[in-house]
Amino acid sequence: MSFVQNNILLVIIFVASGVLLIWELFSRSSGKEIGTLLAVQLINYKDAVVLDVREESEYKSGHIPNSLHLPADEIKDRMGELEKFKDRPIVVIYKSGVRSGAASTILHKNGFSLIHILAGGIDTWKNEDLPIVKK
Template sequence: MDFARIIEFSGNHPILILAFVGTLGLLVASELSRRLSGMKSVGPVEAIQLSNREDAVFLDIRDEGEYHAGHIPDAIHIPLKQLAERTEELKKHKERPVIAYCRSGSRSTQVGRILKKQGVENVYNLGGGIMAWQNANLPVSKK
C-alpha cells in the first residue's frame, strides 16, 4: 500500500481514522500510566500464588458500595480517595506483597506511587480487577 492510497483512505474515512488514533492514544496512555506507577500487574492465578507463597495482602480501593457488593475475602478496604491519608494502616504489612484492585484494574494502577512514597515497595495491580477475579470463579465475600 503506497502513501497516496493511505491519504485517500484517510480522506474517505475520517471517522475510522479518528477512532483508530483515539484508541491508539488510550492504549499508549494506559501503558504509560502503568509503567509510571512502578507496579507489576498480576492475574488472578498469580495473585493467589502470591497470597499462598508470600502471604500477600489484598487491598480493595473501590468505594463503599462497590466493596459491599462483593470483595476478595479478607481484603483490606481503603477507598482510593482516602488512601494517601490512611497508608498507616498498611505499614504493618509493608514486608508483604500488596495486591491492589478495583473494578477493572485501571484505578488501582495509581496505588503504586502512593504506597511507594510511604515505604511499601512490593505492590502489584490485579489486572482486570475484581471482574477478572469473578470471571475466574474465585471466591467473593459480601460480609
C-alpha cells in the same frame, strides 16, 4: 503537508490512540499486572495483602476474603494503615483500571515495591469462581 490536510481525521485518530497508549503505560507503571493464579499463590504462600481500592458499595457487594478495603481516593490520607505492610506483596483489586493505577503509583511513591495489580480486577476473580465474601 497535503497528506495531513487530506487525512486530518486519520491523523487525529492516530495521535489520540498514541496518547491513550502512553497514558495506559504510565498509569500502570508502578504495579505489575498479574493473573488470578499468581495472585492466589502470592496470597497463600507469600502472605500478600489484598488491597481493595473500590468504593464502599462495590466492596460490600462482594470482595476477596481477608482483603483490606481502602478506597483509592483515601490512600494518601490513610497511608499510616498500610505502613506495616511495606515489606509484603500487595495485590491491588479494582473495578476500573484508573483507580488501580493511581493507587499503585501512590504506594510506589511511599516506598512500596512489591505491588501487583489483578488483571481484570474483581470481575476476573469472580469469573474464575474464586471465593467472595458479601457484607
